[in-house]
Amino acid sequence: MKNLIITAVAALLTTTAAFAHDYKVGGITVMHPKAFETAKTANVGGGYMTIENTSKTADKLIAVRVAEIPRTELHLSETDANGVARMIKQDGVSIPAGETVMFKPGGLHVMFMGLGGDPFEVGEKIEATLVFETAGELDIVFNVEARGADDHSGMKHTGEMKTD
Numbered sequence: 001m002k003n004l005i006i007t008a009v010a011a012l013l014t015t016t017a018a019f020a021h022d023y024k025v026g027g028i029t030v031m032h033p034k035a036f037e038t039a040k041t042a043n044v045g046g047g048y049m050t051i052e053n054t055s056k057t058a059d060k061l062i063a064v065r066v067a068e069i070p071r072t073e074l075h076l077s078e079t080d081a082n083g084v085a086r087m088i089k090q091d092g093v094s095i096p097a098g099e100t101v102m103f104k105p106g107g108l109h110v111m112f113m114g115l116g117g118d119p120f121e122v123g124e125k126i127e128a129t130l131v132f133e134t135a136g137e138l139d140i141v142f143n144v145e146a147r148g149a150d151d152h153s154g155m156k157h158t159g160e161m162k163t164d
């Protein structure tokens, strides 16, 4: 009977952790990493998440590695004075001490590049490793979700054009 209770508690904890979809390393917490489904012909997809730094030391996200995708970059979407939107490659993204940084459509995002012919599908999981300057490496999973109204995949993508 005792074993049965322990099993039930373990199952409950596992379920809760999976639902929360958060990841921690040092003072860094990464919340709800997600990506949107992409069209069959899309060559790029965006990754979004919230990163909180509860430590007293500034940190910096310097790379995102994904084994199955040719290249992954950190991008910032900006709209200039003429209303033209473009994406600018970032060498790293600072996560100041005690602050929370949001990666979201129209702003900072992870750019998965070179998808060619292998689109993201709803329910798919993208295993990735985030590399922080101070906290080190953190394995996370981006859940692929249905495309939102605020998706930016139709935007002009200068980073992609430069590198192709």
Ligand SMILES: [Cu+2]
Pocket: 075, 076, 087, 109, 110, 111, 159
């Ligand atoms: Cu981008």
